[in-house]
Amino acid sequence: MKDLDRLALPGTPERDFLDQVDPSSLPRHVAIIMDGNGRWAQGRGLPRVEGHRAGIHAVREAVEGAARLELEALTLYAFSTENWKRPRWEIRALMALLKEYLQKELSALVDNNIRFRPIGRIHELEEDIQRGLERAVAATASNTGLLFQIALNYSGRAELVDLGRRIAEWAAAGALSPREIDEQWVAAHLETAGCPDPDLLIRTSGELRVSNFLLWQIAYTELYITPVLWPDFTALHLVRAVADFVRRERRFGGVVEPSPGNAEDELEET
Numbered sequence: 580m581k582d583l584d585r586l587a588l589p590g591t592p593e594r595d596f597l598d599q600v601d602p603s604s605l606p607r608h609v610a611i612i613m614d615g616n617g618r619w620a621q622g623r624g625l626p627r628v629e630g631h632r633a634g635i636h637a638v639r640e641a642v643e644g645a646a647r648l649e650l651e652a653l654t655l656y657a658f659s660t661e662n663w664k665r666p667r668w669e670i671r672a673l674m675a676l677l678k679e680y681l682q683k684e685l686s687a688l689v690d691n692n693i694r695f696r697p698i699g700r701i702h703e704l705e706e707d708i709q710r711g712l713e714r715a716v717a718a719t720a721s722n723t724g725l726l727f728q729i730a731l732n733y734s735g736r737a738e739l740v741d742l743g744r745r746i747a748e749w750a751a752a753g754a755l756s757p758r759e760i761d762e763q764w765v766a767a768h769l770e771t772a773g774c775p776d777p778d779l780l781i782r783t784s785g786e787l788r789v790s791n792f793l794l795w796q797i798a799y800t801e802l803y804i805t806p807v808l809w810p811d812f813t814a815l816h817l818v819r820a821v822a823d824f825v826r827r828e829r830r831f832g833g834v835v836e837p838s839p840g841n842a843e844d845e846l847e848e849t
């Protein structure tokens with residue numbers, strides 16, 4: 580882990596955690612549903628767009644925090660296929676913020692060895708956003724540190740529908756037989772191909788929903804819901820979520836093996 584002082588100050592419980600934790604117990608992939616921008620703005624008597632603008636700071640905190648924790652991957656849900664139902668002015672503002680983010684942050688992504696990958700129906704976004712995304716992908720393609728996936732015009736169902744269509748096309752062309760398809764094959768043909776499933780899914784603003792995010796990939800993901808509104812989210816909150824994750828016992832549908840002579844350790848299958 581790098582720059583621990585930038586993650587948590589010495590003498591705090593979060594820093595004690597970072598000093599003592601076995602790095603191999605950290606999540607490899609953290610996904611975040613960034614929620615609460617509107618309520619953050621409303622609480623300050625500001626237009627909703629100001630909440631989104633303030634949310635950019637939290638994006639930076641999460642990306643830099645994940646890079647310092649040396650996680651393998653971070654996926655942020657920035658714009659869902661359902662978000663097109665929002666007022667036109669809000670969509671325009673979100674797209675303008677995205678463009679601004681790509682222009683301003685690209686050099687930081689390059690300098691921090693972060694590899695950028697957009698996921699979602701990118702071809703449906705405005706041309707200049709698509710170009711900005713392509714530039715960011717190309718500029719960071721040879722980076723070897725954190726994989727930063729940003730979900731744009733994304734939903735888990737849309738991703739599965741798109742794969743279903745491709746499967747039908749390949750099958751119709753005689754290029755795919757049913758026996759080739761298993762869980763590994765599906766995972767390798769989703770947009771997140773090559774990235775491990777999220778170990779931890781964080782949702783801000785206290786809502787208890789997964790909102791169509793990474794539906795296939797989160798089958799066994801641990802959920803962490805925080806009341807913090809997204810614009811207030813910092814690297815310290817990421818550390819707290821990770822500390823909570825490390826205490827969890829993951830069973831992936833199995834059982835914890837009882838230690839000899841201690842049958843009480845056995846847990847119910849879930």
Ligand code: FPP
Pocket residue numbers: 613614615616617618619631632634635638656657658662673676677678680729784809
């Ligand atoms: C949810 O808050 C947030 C979004 C739909 C957009 C997330 C966007 C950002 C954090 C800023 C842009 C990001 C990048 C990377 C440029 P909400 O509006 O649903 O909040 P509410 O539930 O309080 O109304």
